Amino acid sequence: MVTIRLHNSFNRAKEDFVPLDPDNVRMYVCGPTVYDRAHLGNARPVVVFDVLFRLLRHVYGEGQVTYVRNFTDVDDKINARAAETGRDIRAITDETIEWYHADMDALGALRPTHEPRATEYIGAMIAMISALIDKGHAYEVAGHVLFDVRSYPAYGRLSGRSVDDMIAGARVEVAPYKRDALDFVLWKPSDASLPGWESPWGRGRPGWHIECSAMSYELLGAAFDIHGGGLDLQFPHHENEIAQSCCAYPDAGFARYWLHNEMVQVEGKKMSKSLGNFFTVRDLLEQGFPGEVVRFVMLSTHYRKPMDWTEEKAREAERVLRKWRALIENAGQGEVAAPVLAALADDLNTAGAITALHELAAAGDGAGLKASAGLLGLLGDAQGEWLSGPGVDLSGHAARLAALRADAMQSKDFAPVDALKAALVAAGVEVRMSKAGVELVPGPDFDAAKLEALG
Known part of the structure; x- marks a missing residue:
């Protein structure tokens, strides 16, 4: 069996991937807050972890991998959008999830095994919060429940920061009822204008961090293999998830391998609305960039390096994909080439895998090219529609x-x-x-x- 090596953010080293159960490989990736279109930065973890999902299925078997990616559908940003537009919250979140699916489908991403909505797991969150209170890791005050960061000595290991350094350098929510500046909200009260659920602490709604801990526990168990997301989530979101889950289930260990993708730039600059270089996935699709082209550009850079979207790269990707598609037009059934598989098994080296695809194309191996590109989510039959689409x-x-x-x-x-x-x-x-x-x-x-x- 192929040995997969992954850079584990938790240990800051590349390690052999050894699943807890080879017959049930489990991965959780933080999904979107559903109130607006997904931008290019939101799409990068989708594409990155889609490749990992495909690789795991190739190595361990399609039925032996469980991939969970959540939808955050209870959040103050959603509440603000509802107040601003006068629309029902459920209508906003349902519409946004439809948009998300359409845009990620266009990028060739497979749907995860489970896509839980936070609002479907409020009971599980309340149960976990109650357990944390009972074990002395959380406290109730002023209608809120907060996690006691000082109660978990290992807090900060993922991000490599000490608690005192975090307090000195972090922007934290100031509240008079906190025991410590870094304590974070597990539950907060809701007035009549806000969505809320009944709980032992009154009508309220969950904080952001608790939802992923609760949903991963319900769908993957107290211990699972891989947890992923963008580097921007490493602190505080993932740090807080670890603290909650390890305190609620101290003997389990939570996620064993942590993977984080770097951020996205546009034409060499940080993507920003103020710079006029902020793009949603839908913007790019409507500008005539096929989803397969967007995916190719993203995969041309290793996931742990910043990815720079440029129009020049997109045009070159389109040229390459057209050439490759012409080569595989009458190709028979092939197998994934060893150099492509080896590159992906080496910490998802998609750039190296694409180099190997170029070599297959140069050798005229259409069958091998098609099979190997499929492992990266490229050159699929459904993705080829853009060749005769409105952009051409x-x-x-x-x-x-x-x-x-x-x-x-x-x-x-x-x-x-x-x-x-x-x-x-x-x-x-x-x-x-x-x-x-x-x-x-x-x-x-x-x-x-x-x-x-x-x-």
Whole structure:
């Protein structure tokens, strides 16, 4: 069996992955808060952990891997959006989940085994909070329940910070009822204008961190294999999850391997609305960037390095994918190439795997290319629809060439026809002219940027 090695954030080292149960490999990844469209940064962990999901299924078997990614559908951002728009909270969250599914499907991501909504597990959260109070790790005050950070001596190990350093450097919520500045909310009261559930501490709603601890426990158990998410979640969210879960179930150990993907940049700069370089996945799709192209760009950088989205990279990815798709068009059944599998097994080295895919293409191994690319979620049959999609509409150029040809038949001056034909060929378009008319087909070297220059 292939040995998978993963960089464990908890131990700050690359380790052999040894599941607790090879017949039931379990992974939890923090999902979105559902009040708005997913942006490019939200999409990176989806793509990264989708590749890990595919790799685990390839090594251990499709039926032997359980992947959980949650939806946070109770949150103050959602409440604010409901107050701002006058819409029902459930309508907002249902709509946003539909958007999320459509956008992540477009990126070729498989649906996780379970996609729990936080509101479906309020009872489990209340039970865990009660257990933490009973064990002396949480306290009730002023209608709130807070986790006592000082009660868990290992707090800070994941992020590598001491409690005192965190207090000195962190922006923490100031509240007079806290015993310690770093204590965090497990439960908070809700007035009549806010969503709430009955609990031993009155009508209220959960804090953010407790939901993942409760849902992972219910769906994966007190101990499971992998916990993942963006690097921005390492502190405080994942640190708090560890504290809650390890205090509630001290003999279990919670997650054994922690993986964190780095952040996303756009054209070399941090993605920011103030800089005008903030993109949702839907923005990119509507701008004509196919989901498979977006995925390819993301996978071209190792997940633990910042990923820089540039239009140049996207155009190059489109050119490569067109070439590869032409190569596999009549390919038979192949097997995943050993260099591709080895690269992915080495801490998800997707960049190395793509290099190996280039080598398969250069060797003309269409069958091996298709099978190997499939392990990265590329070159699937359903993903190829963009090749004839609205982003590659050549009908206007075909009509223009046909008109020039008709004029040339009268004037006998074919120079304009030859010039346009040469420009189209230079853009990677196959020009097919016959008595029946003009047909333009994007070739493997199609370059949309060159086509746009033709007007």
